[in-house]
Amino acid sequence: MSVLDRIMGPEDVRAVSACELPVLAGEIRAFLIDAVCVTGGHLGPNLGVVELTLALHRVFDSPRDTLIFDTGHQAYVHKLLTGRRKGFDGLRQAGGLSGYPSRAESVHDVVENSHASTALSYADGLAKARQLAGEQDRAVVAVIGDGALTGGMAWEALNNLGGELQRPVIVVVNDNGRSYAPTTGALARHLNDLKFAGGAESCRNVFTDLGFTYFGPVDGHNTSEIEGALLRARALSRPVVVHVMTVKGKGYAPAEQDAADCLHAVGTVDPATGRPAPVVPEAAGATGAASAPSWTSVFSKCLLELAEQRENLVVVTAAMLRPTGLRLMRERFPERVFDVGIAEQHAVTSAAGLAMGGLHPVVAVYATFLGRAFDQVLMDVALHRLPVTFVLDRAGITGPDGPSHHGMWDLSLFSMVPGMRIAAPRDARRLEGLLGEAVGWEEGPTVLRLPKASAGPEISALARMDGIDILHRSSRRPLDVLLVGVGPLAGAAVEAARLLEGQGIGVTVADPRWVLPVNEALPALAARHQLVVSIEDGVVTGGTGWALAQECQAKGVQTPVVPLGLPREFIAHGSRTDLLAEAGLDAAGIVRTVRCILSVGEPGTAATVLEQVAR
Numbered sequence: 001m002s003v004l005d006r007i008m009g010p011e012d013v014r015a016v017s018a019c020e021l022p023v024l025a026g027e028i029r030a031f032l033i034d035a036v037c038v039t040g041g042h043l044g045p046n047l048g049v050v051e052l053t054l055a056l057h058r059v060f061d062s063p064r065d066t067l068i069f070d071t072g073h074q075a076y077v078h079k080l081l082t083g084r085r086k087g088f089d090g091l092r093q094a095g096g097l098s099g100y101p102s103r104a105e106s107v108h109d110v111v112e113n114s115h116a117s118t119a120l121s122y123a124d125g126l127a128k129a130r131q132l133a134g135e136q137d138r139a140v141v142a143v144i145g146d147g148a149l150t151g152g153m154a155w156e157a158l159n160n161l162g163g164e165l166q167r168p169v170i171v172v173v174n175d176n177g178r179s180y181a182p183t184t185g186a187l188a189r190h191l192n193d194l195k196f197a198g199g200a201e202s203c204r205n206v207f208t209d210l211g212f213t214y215f216g217p218v219d220g221h222n223t224s225e226i227e228g229a230l231l232r233a234r235a236l237s238r239p240v241v242v243h244v245m246t247v248k249g250k251g252y253a254p255a256e257q258d259a260a261d262c263l264h265a266v267g268t269v270d271p272a273t274g275r276p277a278p279v280v281p282e283a284a285g286a287t288g289a290a291s292a293p294s295w296t297s298v299f300s301k302c303l304l305e306l307a308e309q310r311e312n313l314v315v316v317t318a319a320m321l322r323p324t325g326l327r328l329m330r331e332r333f334p335e336r337v338f339d340v341g342i343a344e345q346h347a348v349t350s351a352a353g354l355a356m357g358g359l360h361p362v363v364a365v366y367a368t369f370l371g372r373a374f375d376q377v378l379m380d381v382a383l384h385r386l387p388v389t390f391v392l393d394r395a396g397i398t399g400p401d402g403p404s405h406h407g408m409w410d411l412s413l414f415s416m417v418p419g420m421r422i423a424a425p426r427d428a429r430r431l432e433g434l435l436g437e438a439v440g441w442e443e444g445p446t447v448l449r450l451p452k453a454s455a456g457p458e459i460s461a462l463a464r465m466d467g468i469d470i471l472h473r474s475s476r477r478p479l480d481v482l483l484v485g486v487g488p489l490a491g492a493a494v495e496a497a498r499l500l501e502g503q504g505i506g507v508t509v510a511d512p513r514w515v516l517p518v519n520e521a522l523p524a525l526a527a528r529h530q531l532v533v534s535i536e537d538g539v540v541t542g543g544t545g546w547a548l549a550q551e552c553q554a555k556g557v558q559t560p561v562v563p564l565g566l567p568r569e570f571i572a573h574g575s576r577t578d579l580l581a582e583a584g585l586d587a588a589g590i591v592r593t594v595r596c597i598l599s600v601g602e603p604g605t606a607a608t609v610l611e612q613v614a615r
Contacts, residue, residue, distance in 0.1 A: 002027050009083050010108070013057040021223045025050045028077060029251045035088040037271040040400065041099050042073035044249040044262035045145075048176050048220070052143070052244055053077035055226035056172075059234065060139055063107045066126055070119030070144040070154075072100040072112065073265075074174070082108040092400035094574035099401060114404040115372065116179075116342045117151025119144050120171060124160050127169045136168060139234055143172045146191055147179025147319060150341030161239050162211030168237045170230070171212070174220070176248040179319045180261045185341050195245060207241040216243025221250060260322055292454040296393055298428045299450060300325030302435050303362065303391075307333055313439055314354055316340065316363045318347045324364035324393045344369050348376035348388075355386040360439050367392035367407025367449060374413055381445050382417045388445045389438045395424075395449035396487075396537030397566070397580055402573035408566045410449060412542030415516045419444035422516040424487030424536075426469075428455040434513060449487060451537065453576060456491055461511070466521035469511040472497040476506035481594055482529040482559075483509045484522070486536035486544050489585060493535050496590035505594065515544045518551040526552055531597055532561040535585060540565035564593060 003020050004027040006012055016024055028050050036043045054077075056067055062082070069075045079087075079097065084105065090096020101109035111122050123142040130138050148154060161169050175191055177183055183191075190206055195217050197203055207214045213236055215229045226244060233240040249255025249262035254274025256262065263269075268277045307313045307329060314336045315329055321339050330337045340347045344365060351361035363370075370377070370392060381388050395407040414420050423438060423446065425431035431450070438446040461469035471485070472494050481500065485493030490511045497507040508529065512519050515536075526532045526548070534545030545563020552561055566583050580586055584593060 004028060004031060004080075004085075007081060007085075010057045010062050010081060013054060013081050016058075018224060021051075021054060025054065025223065026251070028080060031080070031085075031088075032076060033252055033271050035091065036076070036266065037269045037274075039088070039091040039093060040265075040267040040269075041091050042076070042265050043252075044255045044258070044264045045074040046076040047252055047255060048246040048248040048250050048262075049074050049143075049174060050077050050250070051221045051223040052172070052174060052226055052246060053081060054223050055230055056141065056143070057081050058223070059227055059230040060141060063110075065139040066110055066123075066141065067108070068111050068119045068122050068126075068140070068142045069101060070142065070148045071116040072114045074143070074145070075101050075109075078108070079106075082106050092402075092573055094572070094578060098573060100404065112404070114401075115369065116148040117144075117154040119148075120154050120157030120161060120169075123169050123171070124157050127161075127167050131167055136237070139168070139170065141170045141172060143174055145179065146173060146175040146177065146188065147183050148342055149173065150179075150183060150185060150187055150319070151343055152345055158207075158210055158212075162207075165211060165238050167239070168234075169239050170233045171239070171241045172230075173216075173241060173243045174246055175217070175243060176220075176246045178248060178262070179342060180264050180323060181319070181321050181339070183341065184339055191243070194243060212239045212241045214241050214243065216241070216245075218242060218244045220244040220246030292456065293428070295428075295431070295450040295453060295455050296323070296325040298431055298455050299391060299393075299435070300328050302432045304328045304332055306436060306439055307336065310360065310439065312359045314338065314359045314361050316347050316351045316354070316361050318342055318344045318365055318369065320365060320369075320393075324366070324391070326364055344373040345376050348373040349380040351388045352376075352380045352384065352386050355381075355388050356384070360387050360389065360442075362389045362391055362439065364391045364393065366405070367395040367410045368398075368405050371409055371413060377414065377420075377445070378417055382419050385419055385444045387442045389435075389441075390445065390447045391435075392447060392449045394452040396451050397571070397576050397583075398452045399576040399579065400573050403570035406566075406571055407449070408538050408571070410447070411516065411536065411538035411544055412546075414447055415542055415544075415547060417445070420447060420516070421445075421514055422447040422449065423514050424449050425513075426485065426487055426490040426511050427458045429458050430511075430513065431455070451488055451576070453488065456488065459491055459494060459511075465525070467513065467519055468521055468525065469513060470508065471511055472507060472509035474501050474506040474508065476501070476504070478506065479508055479529045480506045480531065480598065481508070482526055482532045483507060483590065484532065484534040484545070484548065485509060485511055486515050486534065486538075489535045489537055492585065492587045492590060495587035496594070499587060499591050500594055503595075505598065512544075516547060518544075518547050522548060523552045523555045523557045526559045526561065527557045529559055531594070532559055533590065533594060533597075534561065534563045534565075535590060536563070536565045537580070537585065538565055539568050541568050560597075562593065562597060564590065
């Protein structure tokens with residue numbers, strides 16, 4: 001029996017002898033490499049925290065003591081040590097283990113929001129609760145990476161934690177020198193200075209100036225050394241920072257040698273090489289060839305072409321340089337690319353300043369993360385009518401990363417922003433055109449949303465009418481149904497139209513291209529049909545279809561509008577294709593909805609469907 005075979009929970013970790021700890025660490029790494037290379041997931045970050053997580057569970061008694069992992073993709077080792085080894089076969093698969101901490105999975109998981117820089121604020125609140133309950137013997141430990149420490153929320157929390165010397169919280173800084181890419185800015189330089197400062201514990205630093213006791217730097221791959229530092233920290237009963245140095249991808253040569261991001265997140269890969277295994281990528285709303293490029297890579301090339309034509313085009317990102325497709329831009333025009341770290345609020349307002357200086361900034365960020373900077377978009381950019389273009393990668397259903405990463409809220413959120421124009425390209429060619437239009441618009445902010453998928457085949461328009469592309473038009477009269485496809489889901493709308501037409505239903509398919517605000521010509525087009533169904537990869541409430549229904553009502557158009565989209569709930573992880581189908585956003589789902597409303601061979605009425613949509 002291996003040492004790992006004996007681990008069923010944290011108590012078994014504490015029973016492991018000191019001489020067996022290196023063996024256990026090696027077995028954990030081997031297990032993670034084998035498991036994650038099959039399912040995909042966050043490999044590099046977890047290989048780097050093996051010894052640290054072992055030490056945490058040996059010193060602290062979870063769940064009585066609380067362990068909080070900032071940006072919880074580094075919690076795979078924690079899952080292993082808390083009895084979930086058998087679940088790794090289904091990691092990030094529908095119905096399987098989440099790729100992040102999950103309260104539904106285990107009492108040892110406290111926080112499951114995987115957005116960065118939040119752990120210290122959770123710890124602050126929990127410590128206050130423990131103090132009020134007279135339970136200050138229950139330790140509160142927050143593990144945060146040096147990359148996440150670049151976020152403003154982390155410093156708001158440090159300001160509060162360091163100000164209460166009688167409220168013990170242990171902050172473990174997992175310093176591997178990077179998030180995806182190497183950590184940037186003054187903090188990275190300061191942490192690096194501490195690594196090489198002799199007698200750093202006795203030196204004044206940013207943490208001691210904020211009121212913390214500082215222990216470190218500690219070798220993050222020596223379990224005994226980390227244990228010693230954590231025991232000292234616990235014994236002080238005051239705010240303490242334990243600075244732990246780790247290596248991302250530790251113990252796996254392909255990860256350690258990967259200059260891009262140390263195999264931060266992988267799909268299905270060959271364990272021997274760390275290189276991707278042959279897969280057929282999912283297309284968004286249409287079936288594409290296995291060689292179809294990703295939306296991100298198409299954006300990357302289009303952006304570079306525009307930058308070569310427009311000297312005033314600059315780019316801002318929040319520690320997402322490669323994931324959002326900015327590598328080519330950085331290589332060609334390094335002086336025009338600004339990576340501000342995990343600091344979305346700062347990124348947006350800094351972009352506002354760039355626009356005030358006469359430039360046209362493109363802010364490239366995951367759709368789910370821009371929600372963190374809504375106030376800055378509203379008050380710092382839109383209020384000043386500044387020409388800033390936001391390119392939202394991973395908009396809509398993302399798939400295996402689950403509820404915190406689905407980019408499904410952006411249409412509802414940013415539809416409220418005065419002067420904001422939102423575009424959703426249906427294919428690669430439309431991406432090129434709409435991006436060009438966006439960076440050429442100088443009257444206010446724009447948004448371009450892209451899914452996490454392969455860009456499907458080109459969907460040609462039959463005609464363009466007042467800025468609206470007509471993708472399908474039945475010869476049958478009268479026209480029964482208008483399908484309004486938003487972005488890549490236009491492909492599913494066209495497929496559904498052909499199926500419906502074969503059943504004797506006349507269908508028009510329209511792609512508004514610029515989906516919000518509603519094109520003034522769209523209600524007039526709606527009036528020529530008996531029914532309008534919109535299809536969008538975002539939450540229904542406040543989305544494109546919702547706005548179209550309001551606009552039709554305001555203009556006296558009697559045609560009912562049924563918006564199809566995602567429910568207003570947190571959607572679990574699974575494949576993008578399956579989750580879209582479950583929401584009725586594939587061709588079959590669209591056909592079912594239309595037949596139900598028109599009462600053609602299916603039970604149900606429009607009122608029933610509208611009531612379901614409203615819920």
